[in-house]
Amino acid sequence: MRTFFPSESCKETQLNALNPQSWLQVERGKLSKLSSQSSSSSIESLIKVPEPQILPYFKPVDYVKVLAQIHEELESCPPQERSNLYLLQFQVFRGLGEVKLMRRSLRLAWQKASTVHEKLIFGAWLKYEKQGEDLIADLLGTCGKCAEEFGPIDVASQLPLDINVNSHECLSMNWNQVSTNVSFRIGDEKIVCDRQKISGLSSPFNAMLNGCFTESLCEDIDFSENNISTSGMRAVKEFSMTGGLSEAPPNLLLEILVFANKFCCERLKDACDRKLASLVSTREDAVGLMEYALEENTPILAASCLQVFLRDLPGCLNDDRVVEIFIHAHRQQISIMVGPASFSLYCLLSEVAMNLDPRSDKAACFLERLIEFAETDQQRLMAFHQLGCVRLLRKEYDKAKPLFEAAVNAGHNYSVVGLARLGYITGHKLWAYDKLSLEISTVNPLGWMHQERSLYCEGDKCWEDLERATELDPTLTYPYMYRAASLMRKQNAQAALAEINRVLGFKLALECLELRFCFYLAHEDYRSALRDVQAILTLSPDYRMFEGRVAASQLRTLVREHVDNWTTADCWLQLYDRWSSVDDIGSLSVIYQMLESDAAKGVLYFRQSLLLLRLNCPEAAMRSLQLARQHASSEHERLVYEGWILYDTGHCKEGLRKAEESIKIKRSFEAFFLKAYALADSSQDPLCSSTVVSLLEDALKCPSDRLRKGQALNNLGSVYVDCGKLDLAADCYINALNIRHTRAHQGLARVHFLRNEKGNAYDEMTKLIEKARNNASAYEKRSEYCDRELTKADLEMVTRLDPLRVYPYRYRAAVLMDGHKENEAIAELTRAIAFKADVHLLHLRAAFHEHIGDVLGALRDCRAALSVEPNHQEMLELHSRVNSPEP
Numbered sequence: 001m002r003t004f005f006p007s008e009s010c011k012e013t014q015l016n017a018l019n020p021q022s023w024l025q026v027e028r029g030k031l032s033k034l035s036s037q038s039s040s041s042s043i044e045s046l047i048k049v050p051e052p053q054i055l056p057y058f059k060p061v062d063y064v065k066v067l068a069q070i071h072e073e074l075e076s077c078p079p080q081e082r083s084n085l086y087l088l089q090f091q092v093f094r095g096l097g098e099v100k101l102m103r104r105s106l107r108l109a110w111q112k113a114s115t116v117h118e119k120l121i122f123g124a125w126l127k128y129e130k131q132g133e134d135l136i137a138d139l140l141g142t143c144g145k146c147a148e149e150f151g152p153i154d155v156a157s158q159l160p161l162d163i164n165v166n167s168h169e170c171l172s173m174n175w176n177q178v179s180t181n182v183s184f185r186i187g188d189e190k191i192v193c194d195r196q197k198i199s200g201l202s203s204p205f206n207a208m209l210n211g212c213f214t215e216s217l218c219e220d221i222d223f224s225e226n227n228i229s230t231s232g233m234r235a236v237k238e239f240s241m242t243g244g245l246s247e248a249p250p251n252l253l254l255e256i257l258v259f260a261n262k263f264c265c266e267r268l269k270d271a272c273d274r275k276l277a278s279l280v281s282t283r284e285d286a287v288g289l290m291e292y293a294l295e296e297n298t299p300i301l302a303a304s305c306l307q308v309f310l311r312d313l314p315g316c317l318n319d320d321r322v323v324e325i326f327i328h329a330h331r332q333q334i335s336i337m338v339g340p341a342s343f344s345l346y347c348l349l350s351e352v353a354m355n356l357d358p359r360s361d362k363a364a365c366f367l368e369r370l371i372e373f374a375e376t377d378q379q380r381l382m383a384f385h386q387l388g389c390v391r392l393l394r395k396e397y398d399k400a401k402p403l404f405e406a407a408v409n410a411g412h413n414y415s416v417v418g419l420a421r422l423g424y425i426t427g428h429k430l431w432a433y434d435k436l437s438l439e440i441s442t443v444n445p446l447g448w449m450h451q452e453r454s455l456y457c458e459g460d461k462c463w464e465d466l467e468r469a470t471e472l473d474p475t476l477t478y479p480y481m482y483r484a485a486s487l488m489r490k491q492n493a494q495a496a497l498a499e500i501n502r503v504l505g506f507k508l509a510l511e512c513l514e515l516r517f518c519f520y521l522a523h524e525d526y527r528s529a530l531r532d533v534q535a536i537l538t539l540s541p542d543y544r545m546f547e548g549r550v551a552a553s554q555l556r557t558l559v560r561e562h563v564d565n566w567t568t569a570d571c572w573l574q575l576y577d578r579w580s581s582v583d584d585i586g587s588l589s590v591i592y593q594m595l596e597s598d599a600a601k602g603v604l605y606f607r608q609s610l611l612l613l614r615l616n617c618p619e620a621a622m623r624s625l626q627l628a629r630q631h632a633s634s635e636h637e638r639l640v641y642e643g644w645i646l647y648d649t650g651h652c653k654e655g656l657r658k659a660e661e662s663i664k665i666k667r668s669f670e671a672f673f674l675k676a677y678a679l680a681d682s683s684q685d686p687l688c689s690s691t692v693v694s695l696l697e698d699a700l701k702c703p704s705d706r707l708r709k710g711q712a713l714n715n716l717g718s719v720y721v722d723c724g725k726l727d728l729a730a731d732c733y734i735n736a737l738n739i740r741h742t743r744a745h746q747g748l749a750r751v752h753f754l755r756n757e758k759g760n761a762y763d764e765m766t767k768l769i770e771k772a773r774n775n776a777s778a779y780e781k782r783s784e785y786c787d788r789e790l791t792k793a794d795l796e797m798v799t800r801l802d803p804l805r806v807y808p809y810r811y812r813a814a815v816l817m818d819g820h821k822e823n824e825a826i827a828e829l830t831r832a833i834a835f836k837a838d839v840h841l842l843h844l845r846a847a848f849h850e851h852i853g854d855v856l857g858a859l860r861d862c863r864a865a866l867s868v869e870p871n872h873q874e875m876l877e878l879h880s881r882v883n884s885p886e887p
Contacts, residue, residue, distance in 0.1 A: 047489070050547070052448075054392065054421060055389075056385065056389040056390070057091070057094050060092065060414075061446065064864040066088075067837075067867040083344065088378055106126050109122045109344075110125075115339050115341060117306075118341045120310060121344045124310035128314070130150075136649050139654070140651060152311065182198065182220075185220055185221065185223060185224065186224050193240065198236075201239075201265040226259065257273070257296055276292075276298070277304035280305055286304075290337075297336055299336050303338070306338060317362060327366070343373045343374060350363060350367045350370050354386070354390065359393050364391070364394070371387065380410050381410035384406040385404065387403050388400045388403035392422065416435060417452050420435045424455065429456050433453060433457055445468075447469040454466045474835065475803070480499055480512065488519055504585070506776065508585070514532075517533050530563050532585075533556045534592040571593060572594075575591065575594070575707070580742045584615050588608065602628045602633055604628075605627040606624070606625065609621045636671065639665070640662050640671050642658045643657075643671075646658060647677065656682055659672075659678060663675065669700075669703065672695050673711075676695035679692055699712050706741075713735050713739075713741065714733065714743060714747055717730075717736070718747060721751065745765065746768055749764035749768075753784070761785040762786050779801065780795065783798070806836065810841065813828040813848070814844070822851070826848050837864075839869040839875065842875075846858045846875075859879070862883070
């Protein structure tokens with residue numbers, strides 16, 4: 001979910017305390033007066049830290065256990081239950097912040113859908129998640145590949161007629177006394193029909209025309225009071241003769257539909273249902289026809305209208321008529337519309353509504369309906385918690401409390417946060433503290449528990465809780481921000497910056513960049529402040545700071561007045577310096593500034609995308625790549641950027657084709673470089689390395705800047721190493737270093753190591769550590785080239801710099817296992833698994849459990865790991881082994 005859920009308890013005070021206007025209004029050239037004209041309290045207002053969000057997500061205390069249970073149920077459940085299980089898996093991964101795994105679970109829910117309604121819902125959900133990716137579909141189309149993976153479904157073909165199609169058995173009667181024809185009089189007109197054909201339409205007609213009713217002896221029947229026109233009756237006559245409906249306008253089809261429903265003509269009703277469904281193409285069509293579909297119980301028409309609504313998300317939720325349908329339809333109507341997939345439907349609708357505005361009436365109403373359609377405890381606890389979050393945001397505290405309580409009672413421990421926050425808001429701070437303390441003492445504590453409890457105490461107790469929160473979950477940003485702000489208020493700027501830099505070293509969080517910007521602003525370091533605000537704008541061009549009150553772009557304009565302008569030449573020199581020192585945030589800032597000039601913007605946006613990928617910001621990187629394509633100065637350059645867009649989205653062969661098209665127009669560095677990358681990834685031929693070498697050599701012969709040539713030399717060296725050509729590899733790395741491609745130290749270290757020159761390899765990595773601003777990976781690599789004690793020290797440093805890197809935990813656990821310290825080894829892995837769902841960590845812990853004879857523990861970890869990566873071969877083998885009964 002993309003919505004930001006701010007803390008309600010702190011929002012009012014912060015908005016009142018914060019007054020950025022006090023310095024925004026300072027005259028140009030006089031911003032330096034900030035410190036002298038502002039009191040310490042006004043400076044403090046710049047560095048206020050919002051309380052942590054209450055996330056509207058499913059966050060089980062033991063997500064491994066839940067994932068394992070889901071995997072176990074998927075192995076044995078009937079097909080119709082699989083989509084709901086994958087939806088639950090999606091919710092678990094969303095709580096963990098695993099975007100790729102979330103999408104994969106949605107895709108599996110779509111693939112395993114057992115009904116057309118589930119196909120509609122999960123297909124629309126995937127389409128919604130991929131909004132903004134139309135360009136990728138278009139590019140795939142230019143390569144002859146169908147990209148409309150989640151295209152519209154032919155609902156009618158997947159909902160067959162489920163009635164007895166045989167004619168109704170005629171009742172006994174005196175055939176000699178009755179004509180074979182019967183006339184239906186409507187006003188002054190008569191429609192002559194075949195009695196037996198009409199009687200075959202339904203039991204009521206059969207009883208009327210062939211039974212004991214007066215009409216069975218009549219040749220002329222008055223039908224004027226049955227709300228059908230002569231045109232409609234003629235169509236009914238035609239259907240009775242041919243079994244089909246000719247072309248008819250929608251109004252006439254609706255008239256016939258109502259008539260068919262009244263006289264229980266199931267085949268005629270089905271034909272109208274299908275005809276009308278084929279006419280639904282726009283939202284207007286769907287709004288107008290859905291009412292009839294629900295009133296007349298026509299599931300094909302209803303599903304077709306639903307499909308139009310869902311494929312128009314989020315736009316259709318801005319249409320009150322559509323929202324009214326979803327909110328006010330009763331259970332039977334919902335069943336007509338979506339079959340048994342009601343919970344999934346309202347999961348999607350509430351998700352989209354909360355993304356639009358979590359405080360809106362429609363978000364609350366959809367979540368109320370989600371609770372109504374929840375069938376399992378896990379579905380109920382998710383719905384209760386989400387609605388509790390929305391009620392809290394709406395300041396409906398009395399309504400929020402029972403919802404959080406219901407979620408806790410259903411087993412969602414995380415909803416305790418909502419109860420504690422409500423207690424604090426209503427003046428029961430000690431109660432909130434005790435509530436969290438009880439939670440911490442009852443279960444294995446997690447980082448969010450200590451983080452939340454820190455809000456309800458002060459001084460050393462608060463600090464201790466935050467330290468413990470970071471220890472248990474180093475990915476939580478609030479503890480770093482709180483500690484940094486506290487240090488800044490104590491005038492310890494260096495310590496404050498060191499604290500906020502800890503988290504920015506491995507997690508490029510906008511709120512952390514904003515806080516660091518405020519630190520620099522308060523101390524009048526405008527060059528550093530400008531760097532951070534330009535990095536923020538690169539990641540989120542519309543970002544607003546100070547609780548959303550000031551546009552980041554406005555702050556940048558003001559700060560830049562106090563920084564010397566760089567010429568284009570200065571910018572390139574600065575970019576080289578930052579690139580070579582592996583200062584990715586600094587590089588982003590320089591490129592942002594360069595984009596204001598008349599330089600070739602396509603190249604700059606492309607460089608920007610490379611940095612964003614290195615910083616693990618794939619969405620921003622894709623946006624930059626699309627801007628690079630948009631600003632390409634030539635067709636061959638545009639084709640290269642299109643190729644990278646396809647390559648980065650997993651379409652290697654299509655990316656390769658774009659590179660080849662570009663080369664046909666003009667031989668360029670980037671085209672050859674792209675072709676080498678794409679070929680290496682898409683070819684299964686082990687002999688393709690020689691072709692990759694040739695392509696990289698061709699690239700190096702073409703004009704380019706040193707930044708990219710250094711990358712090409714580095715890549716070429718890696719290919720040579722893989723081929724065993726160490727001398728050629730060393731030459732490539734040395735040439736790369738000569739043009740300041742700092743990362744080449746790592747490749748050269750590898751060459752030294754393969755030559756059995758371990759000391760030289762260690763020294764080479766030490767050079768990289770000394771030069772690189774972001775050097776966690778360098779410490780990790782250096783750990784391979786030293787003895788155990790130095791290895792341990794390096795890996796401890798890695799964990800300190802980037803706690804998301806899993807290798808150090810695995811190494812330490814393996815060392816402990818070798819020393820027969822099984823419990824400590826498992827604890828080391830458990831420490832990391834608590835905040836990172838990683839298949840390698842789970843695999844190793846499963847192996848350890850198997851080793852000590854804990855079959856259930858091993859099986860649990862195997863199943864959870866296979867939820868993370870279903871095709872992991874070693875994991876599959878271990879799972880098969882521990883899941884097999886003893887012979």
